[in-house]
Amino acid sequence: MRAALVSALAAAASSDPHIVLLTDSGANDAALKSFRAMLPEQCYDVDGSADAMIGMAAGLAMNDHRVFIFATEPMMTFRTCEFLRREICRNQLSVAIVAESGAGEEEGRESLLQTLPGMRVMTVQDAKDARAAVAILASTDGPCVISVPGEAVGDRR
């Protein structure tokens, strides 16, 4: 599923140089490697904490970029929500966070995220959903969390 999302992003990013991916070293599966090989100028490895990635995404989005964050670190610490609320949601910046759900995690996360002002939450279940989500986000403004179902390790190779 993640591969389908990255593939859809690659298609959109190939015609829009303002689409940028931020990743950390843990989010380094085959799909992202392929994206990085195809569009190296639109993919940045920001190793470190989620708050650093979110802050950098906010800075990019303040200057006409659409940013997609891929991170392995669990995003749901309160401090991260504070960053999301204050920098991204308050300013309605075009930042989309791809969050992979695990068993029992998604309900608490998505309900909390929906309380953030202006935050959209999309749940992607298949390739068609993935293409639709990217199409919407590439043409509309505002923050979003894209929840994708967790995958077995084999799916990432």
Place this chain on the structure above:
Amino acid sequence: MGTVKPEDDGRPKPGALALDAADFRHRIDFLKAQATAIRRWTVALSGAASVGHVGTALSSVDLLTGLYFHELRVNPMLPDWAERDRFILAHAETAAALYATLGARGFLRSDALWSRLRRGHAPVGRTLAAAPGVDLCTGSLGYGLAVGAGLALSARRHGVDWRTVVMLSDEECHSSSTWNPARAAAHMKLDHLIAVVPTTGMRGGATDQTRSASTLASEWEDLGWHVVQTDGHDLAALCGALEQFVHVSGKPGVLIAHTVVGKGVSFLEHGVGCHDRPLMPAETTAAIEELA
């Protein structure tokens, strides 16, 4: 009135400090006068809003004066000028000093916000994104440098040469939310990103036992930043220090400025125990009189 051109921003042209001795003294005297006026307004705005951190705000005034009256490419007639340098005040507890500086520089004078600030009807504990001259709404500590790094990266991607300056506290330099984007910025060679760190040697109103200024400088250098240190209250020295970053390429820069809490007000200087409490009305009056 003729058309305002962005380059007519009132900022001294490059090399302004390479003046003859008389012009140089005149320029520095002008900056000192601005700084004194900004100190008065910092105390007045803090008193009107009954907010604390006055000592910290006063310690940043000379830096803000040097930035807004000498170094930053900004134009108060065109606060949204696309080619302007961006400035982020990460430690927004000193927002009163920024508002005072923006007022002195001409961004706020005719704005309704200035009237509200003077009456204490607008918050000065954080920076308001709607205020002319403010590039980012800040409040809690630790957010500014990451956003600044993102702005600097976006400028490079657009092929433009405006700079991003982030002023953050030495207290924020205890946090991973500062060091992580600092590491990323060095890795990306964001040489149009400048951090300014006024270091008072204090933390939370008491002496910082955990780190000295030299340790702080080493930490930034180890991450790959170009480090310049200066006296944060010597306007000639700090303007010269800021000009050095124009010649740095391939790495971001940090100015570590040695400052004094409460600088300019005798009973607040080196103030221990007055970190976050608002001044009493009598203290506010006494401070303004001393700064006259």
